[in-house]
Amino acid sequence: MNGLMTTKKHILLYNSNEPLPQQGGMERVTDLLAKALLNVGYEVTLLCKYSNRLGKIYNAPTDILYFPGNKDDRCFLETLVIERNIYCIIDQTEGGIVGRFGIFRHREDFKSKVKLIAVQHNSTRAILDNYNLAFAKDFTQTRCGILKQFFYDNVFLKLKYYHSVCLTKRLYSDLNTNYDRIVTLSSSFIEDFCFYCPKADRTKLFAIPNFNTFESCKKTAGQQYVLFVGRLRNCVKGVDKLLRIWNEVEDLFPDWQLDIVGDGEDRTILEIQAAKMGLKHVMFHGFQDPALFYQRSKIFCMTSIYEGFGMVLTEAMQHGVVPMAFNSYSSVTDIIDDNINGILVKPFDEKEYADKLVSLMSDENKYKKMSHASMAKSITFSKEIIVEKWCNLIENL
Incomplete structure (x- = not known):
């Protein structure tokens, strides 16, 4: 060079x-x-x-x-x-x-x-295509909530969208x-x-x-961990969706744990959400070096509404952690070849996501095959x- x-x-x-x-x-x-x-x-x-x-x-x-x-x-x-x-x-x-x-x-x-x-x-374009989700707010619990919600969804958001397109x-x-x-x-x-x-x-x-972020990687030990790494901001990363998905999965796999690595403005909201759902196998770790978490996990879950690239996907793949993501932004298909080295889910179908997560957690042979394929794909980057x-x-x- x-x-x-x-x-x-x-x-x-x-x-x-x-x-x-x-x-x-x-x-x-x-x-x-x-x-x-x-x-x-x-x-x-x-x-x-x-x-x-x-x-x-x-x-x-x-x-x-x-x-x-x-x-x-x-x-x-x-x-x-x-x-x-x-x-x-x-x-x-x-x-x-x-x-x-x-x-x-x-x-x-x-x-x-x-x-x-x-x-x-x-x-x-991914942001604009998912504008209502990216900038969603809930006013229904406030005084005059229904009226405020109608005005926000049907007037303010539409004007904001038009302004964003022009900008x-x-x-x-x-x-x-x-x-x-x-x-x-x-x-x-x-x-x-x-x-x-x-x-x-x-x-x-x-x-x-x-x-790729890492010069060299230890292959995942393949323990019973599902991993999320990223900023805890729901309007971008959709971590609230991940908790709802995990709520459908947790009781079926009592020996598994969901690790959430990262911090952000919605951490308290998410911890309250997890507690209200009665989730027993979710750990919020805050800002940490993610390498140790990649090394022990089997599956990486991204639930972003939009991304530019999604470096956490290739970081996971470098370690042989099988990635899952919503097919919500176009570059995700540059990284994940669906059902070969990872899994793509229709945006933003939480039931489909939960079903595919259950399928992967249940099938050790499928996991091993995808794990090897994900490491091979990471060489592309x-x-x-x-x-x-x-x-x-x-x-x-």
Whole structure:
């Protein structure tokens, strides 16, 4: 891969949040990409706006700088690009450098001729297709609840949806105008981009998935654990759905446990929900290193309403943990081949999900076959394969 580079180019990798991996998927991806680009010979500087929200020390793999957070941000960036001879900026924030929410409003305002790469980490179309679920609220228990619910569902949400579609069209148009390359996580997202931006320059659009988190893995011990890893935010991750699914399963398998690893704003609500359901074999572990949980689990359950990629799926597959997910966003089929290396469920059919989970928990031979197939599929997302795609993109800007 080093042979791809004629000179040692300097890459500026921008993410608004400090890329402490425990914070979330985008931070983990940024940290991994910085390390990978350094390993193949690029110079890399990390740039962000905010320190991590967990209050932990981030051991950056290279220099990390922060915007001053005032009117000097433009001057700061222009000077940084010149002083460090930056070849290109990889913008992980989808328009945070140039655009209506960027440091510069228009490309011509950014006097530097540095190359710009925008990375899309989410499937906007999946969000919009499931808008009522993603932004659902329950007002029925409040005063005038029925009236409030009707107004929210039939007026507010529809206006919010229309506004989101218009904003998406403007954002994609800005990206198409201002950036030299636009990287999506799936070829299907290229079609989504063109759906909202029909005049998109397709030569700018590239699909590069996230690469595997772990360098090497111990295969799961295959103990009787079902696992969830992620942020506890129901309107995105659908963990409330997972608890309802587990409620249909738990009594049939009293020796199994559901591990929920992660934290978030809905943790208390979910713990109350589990208690009201009388669930006896659910453990909330908070923020933890998920590796130990992957190593002991058999099945990984994702119940997300939408995702960009879903790194937790490939993390599980690296360990031979069989993944299950709703077929609710297009890139999930890049990862899971249904009934071969994992299981896809019609969105958002909780009964079908429970039935398929019961079937997998009941059939040891099926589990073993899928476990081996999931590890084999994870090789598709090896760092070597994916980083080569990044090198080719950077060298051909």
